Amino acid sequence: MQSNDNFPNKIGYQWVYKLTTNSIDTVKVEIVGQGTLPNGASAKIWKYTYKYPFQTYIDTVWVSYINSDVRIYDNPCLTCTNQMPFERLHYILPLSVGKAWFTNAAYGDTTKVLDREDISVPEGIFTNVFRLSKVRGYVTNFWTKDTIYFKEQIGLVKLSQNEFNLGPVIGNGIWELISHNFGH
Numbered sequence: 001m002q003s004n005d006n007f008p009n010k011i012g013y014q015w016v017y018k019l020t021t022n023s024i025d026t027v028k029v030e031i032v033g034q035g036t037l038p039n040g041a042s043a044k045i046w047k048y049t050y051k052y053p054f055q056t057y058i059d060t061v062w063v064s065y066i067n068s069d070v071r072i073y074d075n076p077c078l079t080c081t082n083q084m085p086f087e088r089l090h091y092i093l094p095l096s097v098g099k100a101w102f103t104n105a106a107y108g109d110t111t112k113v114l115d116r117e118d119i120s121v122p123e124g125i126f127t128n129v130f131r132l133s134k135v136r137g138y139v140t141n142f143w144t145k146d147t148i149y150f151k152e153q154i155g156l157v158k159l160s161q162n163e164f165n166l167g168p169v170i171g172n173g174i175w176e177l178i179s180h181n182f183g184h
Contacts, residue, residue: 006093006152008182009044009065015155015180018122019050021173026051037062037073038082046072050170057170061088068093095130095150109136109144119149121158121176126151129158141166154180 011031019025033045043062050057062073062085070091077083090111092101100112111134118127129151136144142165149158157177163169 006095007065007070007091008153008155009063009070010182011044012183013181016178017156017159017175018178019171019173019175023053025053025173026178027171027175031063032060035062035076037064038076038080038084041066043073048171059170089134091150095132095152097130110134119158121178123157123177123179126154126157 009031011034014028014030017027017029019027028049028051030047030049031044032047035043035045037043041064043064046061046063048059048061050059060075062076064071064073070093071087072089073087074085076085087103090101090103092099095113097113097115100110102111103109111132114131114133116128116130118125119129120126126149129149132148132150134144134146134148136142143163145162147160148156151157154177156175159175161169161172161175163172
């Protein structure tokens with residue numbers, strides 16, 4: 001990773017999180033490949049493995065990082081013609097307190113940098129972590145009210161995920177970084 005990269009996005013990087021819901025579970029995130037989105041942008045493929053006591057779920061997202069713009073998309077439809085996948089999350093770097101951005105979703109999708117704080121997670125204490133709010137308005141049983149804790153050059157260190165899409169979404173709960181490995 002170059003020293004000026006605020007968002008880690010290289011094949012081989014991985015993070016492991018403690019996921020607290022009604023039980024203690026884990027989420028492992030790995031950057032496993034690269035592809036091209038329907039709009040022609042290059043993207044890294046991130047694999048999420050959710051380990052619950054009686055079930056394991058695997059999900060993938062595609063992460064496009066161009067200049068200061070990070071966009072995280074659902075897995076693209078391989079049989080669609082030029083249809084961009086749903087954009088789950090968007091960062092505009094560098095982050096700064098008070099900065100906010102929106103998507104063009106008709107029901108509203110706002111991310112705002114609220115403040116910086118020190119937080120403690122199982123991996124350790126992180127200082128000057130950005131706390132962001134991501135809210136997607138209510139539309140027919142679909143909404144998001146997440147709090148994201150992002151540390152430059154590390155990525156997500158903590159997340160309070162509260163999402164609903166015709167029911168609670170996989171991964172809802174508190175994520176806390178247990179470990180990360182950038183292959184150094």
